[in-house]
Amino acid sequence: MTAVIDGKAVARRVRARVAAEVAAAFPDPATAPGLATVLVGDDPASAVYVANKRRAVREAGMRDLHRSLPADVTQSQVAAVIDELVADPGVSGILLQLPLPPGLDPAALIDRIPAGKDVDGLTTHSTGLLARGEPGLRPCTPSGVIELLEAEGVKIRGAHAVIVGRSTLVGHPMAELLLQHDATVTVAHRHTADLAALTRTADILVVAAGVRGMIGAEHVKPGATVIDVGIHRTEDGLAGDVRTAEVDGIAARVTPVPGGVGPMTIAMLMVNTLRAAQR
Ligand code: NAD
Numbered sequence: 001m002t003a004v005i006d007g008k009a010v011a012r013r014v015r016a017r018v019a020a021e022v023a024a025a026f027p028d029p030a031t032a033p034g035l036a037t038v039l040v041g042d043d044p045a046s047a048v049y050v051a052n053k054r055r056a057v058r059e060a061g062m063r064d065l066h067r068s069l070p071a072d073v074t075q076s077q078v079a080a081v082i083d084e085l086v087a088d089p090g091v092s093g094i095l096l097q098l099p100l101p102p103g104l105d106p107a108a109l110i111d112r113i114p115a116g117k118d119v120d121g122l123t124t125h126s127t128g129l130l131a132r133g134e135p136g137l138r139p140c141t142p143s144g145v146i147e148l149l150e151a152e153g154v155k156i157r158g159a160h161a162v163i164v165g166r167s168t169l170v171g172h173p174m175a176e177l178l179l180q181h182d183a184t185v186t187v188a189h190r191h192t193a194d195l196a197a198l199t200r201t202a203d204i205l206v207v208a209a210g211v212r213g214m215i216g217a218e219h220v221k222p223g224a225t226v227i228d229v230g231i232h233r234t235e236d237g238l239a240g241d242v243r244t245a246e247v248d249g250i251a252a253r254v255t256p257v258p259g260g261v262g263p264m265t266i267a268m269l270m271v272n273t274l275r276a277a278q279r
Contacts, residue, residue, distance in 0.1 A: 003152075003253045005227075010151045011144075011263035015060060018270045022061045025278070033092040033277030034063035035119065035269075036085045040078060041071030041101040045233075050097050056266050062273060065091055071101045078104060082112045092277035093119035095269070116279050119272040122168065130176050137272045142174035144264025145206060145227050146181060152253060154204065154225050157182040162202035164188045164195070164215070164241070170208040170229055178204070195219065207241040216243040217250055226254040229261050238262075 026032040035057045039050045050066070057064045067081055078100075085091045094117045100106050110118075115125040121139040129136030149156055161183040165171035171187060178185050188198055190209075199205055199219040207215050208229035220226060230241030240257030247254055255261055 002248045002251045005148060005152055005253050005255045005260060007148060007255055007260040007263045010148055011267035013151075014147060014264070014267035015056065015270055018267075018274050019060045021274060026061075029061065029063075032062050033273050034065045034090055035093045035095065035273045036065040036067060036091045038067045038069065038078070038081060038085070038094065038096045040069045040073060040097070040104065043099070043101075046097050046099070053095070053266055053269060056270055057273065060270050060274075062092075062270070062277075063090075073104075075104055075109070078109055079112060082109060086112065086114060086117060091117065093117050093273040095120050117276055119269060119276055121173070121272065127168075127173070130173060133180055137276060138177065138268075139169065139173040140268040140272060141170050141208075141229060141261060141265045142177050143271075144261060144268040145174060145229070146177050147268065148227065148255065148261070148264055149204065149225065152225070154253070156204065159183050159203040160186070160201055161204040161206065162186045162188060162199050163206045163208065164199065165208035165210070165229075167208065171206075174206055174208065178206075209241050211241055212239055213243045214241050215247075217246040220247045220250045222250055223252045224250075226251045227261060228255050228257050231257060231262060 022032055037050050037053055054064045054066055085094045094113045096110055098106055111123050113123055115136055118126045118137050121137045126136050130138060161178045163171050163174050166187050166189045175185050175187050188195055196219045200221050202224055204225050206227045210230055212232040226242055226247055228240035228242040232239045238258040244254055
């Protein structure tokens, strides 16, 4: 039988741990860690993501310092808002919600956030700290995957981990984190030859390609742990990159979509906001 990893339950535990730590370390709510989410424009999916993040912040006893900007804002106006949040000692963490409306350069704006407030872990500086294995805030989705693997007692050290996808947001930092946990890591991407032959060698298979249902029975080694990062909105609700029903009986464990990696991303954002405030 394949165990279905309950990401919601693990995320709940992580968030409860953060809330308890916030209550103990910041008895005065006025000085509790503060997260400034910055939402530019009115993309409906982004609005939902930001609303969920803000709710989680408040539930953890932290301060919600959200900023909304209109879609026709200029690069320098967004830069000015970020600079103001950077200078404000009451702001522990800054998260610029992506994607931005056309015409704005996300990389240049993200890089205005200093590593200490970079709760998304996506600036050039944070990426460098991760690559060098130095302390810093790590991207939330890959660190959520590590937290899930550890919560499930999956042995990472010495395991062969294959990651499908090499994005800045997920695949690349995922490879760095698994390496730092002593896995042997292979990164696959859209030019990888014979993907199934490669993924069948994985003890831990992390799929973050953004291609609905691309991974099935033929890609999975018996006893593997399969982590599905993909999220796709379909008529029947959310779906992932893995054909979960097909890997049942082959994989030892699999994350569902929804209810797997997704909830962990927000939980790790709460961890990062607390850590940013404690620095
Ligand atoms: P992306 O498009 O930036 O990167 C996709 C990567 O997959 C690329 O490196 C590409 O080379 C690779 N790829 C694409 N097609 C492939 C194929 N057929 N075979 C092998 N490799 C292939 O996407 P991303 O931002 O990394 O996101 C990936 C998925 O994860 C998306 O579905 C996204 O919605 C989801 N996501 C989920 C969370 C979460 O919280 N669960 C967070 C971020 C992203």
